[in-house]
Amino acid sequence: MPNKNNIAEHTMIKAKISDLDYIVDLHIKYIGDSFFTYLGRKFLKIIYSELILSKYASTYLYAVDNKTIGYISFVLNKKIIFIKILFTRCLSIIFCLNFKTFLKCIFYCFNSMGYILKKQYCKSELLFIAVDDTYRNNRIASKLIDLAEIVMRQNNIFKVQVSINDDNFVSQNLVKDNKYIFYKLFNFYGKKMRMYYKLL
Numbered sequence: 001m002p003n004k005n006n007i008a009e010h011t012m013i014k015a016k017i018s019d020l021d022y023i024v025d026l027h028i029k030y031i032g033d034s035f036f037t038y039l040g041r042k043f044l045k046i047i048y049s050e051l052i053l054s055k056y057a058s059t060y061l062y063a064v065d066n067k068t069i070g071y072i073s074f075v076l077n078k079k080i081i082f083i084k085i086l087f088t089r090c091l092s093i094i095f096c097l098n099f100k101t102f103l104k105c106i107f108y109c110f111n112s113m114g115y116i117l118k119k120q121y122c123k124s125e126l127l128f129i130a131v132d133d134t135y136r137n138n139r140i141a142s143k144l145i146d147l148a149e150i151v152m153r154q155n156n157i158f159k160v161q162v163s164i165n166d167d168n169f170v171s172q173n174l175v176k177d178n179k180y181i182f183y184k185l186f187n188f189y190g191k192k193m194r195m196y197y198k199l200l
């Protein structure tokens with residue numbers, strides 16, 4: 001509800017596990033063109049539960065008058081998160097995939113191992129960001145990025161990377177507008193991606 005001055009109230013809060021379904025809905029709706037989406041809703045729930053609960057990751061929600069209209073998920077240490085998911089959630093992942101996506105997942109995991117474990121600019125990364133399309137172009141994503149950077153600095157992290165599909169020009173403009181610098185072009189699960197970085 002708008003406050004007494006009739007101005008919408010904007011808040012950013014840390015996501016809880018009870019927000020999981022809603023975040024996954026937003027991911028499927030707005031980040032459909034990603035390897036993670038291809039692996040299905042159950043897989044996304046496993047990944048996001050880690051991004052909400054792990055001390056090496058965070059997810060923050062953006063709400064207008066208590067209605068969630070966007071979120072950002074980021075990792076403080078990508079390797080730890082990846083290895084933890086691989087070893088502790090391996091069975092849940094196997095059972096949530098069908099045969100075809102399971103084979104693809106194995107192929108992509110091996111194919112991307114070098115990328116995930118070696119060719120990184122740094123350990124911390126902005127992973128996912130989305131804003132409801134009726135609220136776009138109000139600098140909401142930029143505020144979520146600012147918040148992620150503050151949390152990183154509070155955790156003594158002073159550099160961050162972000163990887164974006166080569167054809168996602170809006171997100172590339174978003175990160176460039178937020179002072180991210182192009183680092184390199186690379187292939188990930190058969191797609192051309194652009195990595196950007198920023199010193200915090």
Ligand SMILES: CC(C)(COP(=O)(O)OP(=O)(O)OC[C@H]1O[C@@H](n2cnc3c(N)ncnc32)[C@H](O)[C@@H]1OP(=O)(O)O)[C@@H](O)C(=O)NCCC(=O)NCCS
Pocket residue numbers: 030031127128129130131132135136137138139140141142143168169170171173174175177
């Ligand atoms: C990318 C996204 C999060 C941007 O959200 P947003 O709140 O509209 O972004 P902002 O208002 O903070 O935009 C900041 C800058 O990004 C750029 N930008 C944003 N929307 C743009 C558009 N439609 N076209 C070109 N540039 C755009 C501009 O440089 C803008 O700066 P300006 O306001 O001075 O013009 C939103 O478009 C979205 O949810 N897209 C789908 C999900 C997605 O692709 N996520 C990224 C992959 S995980």
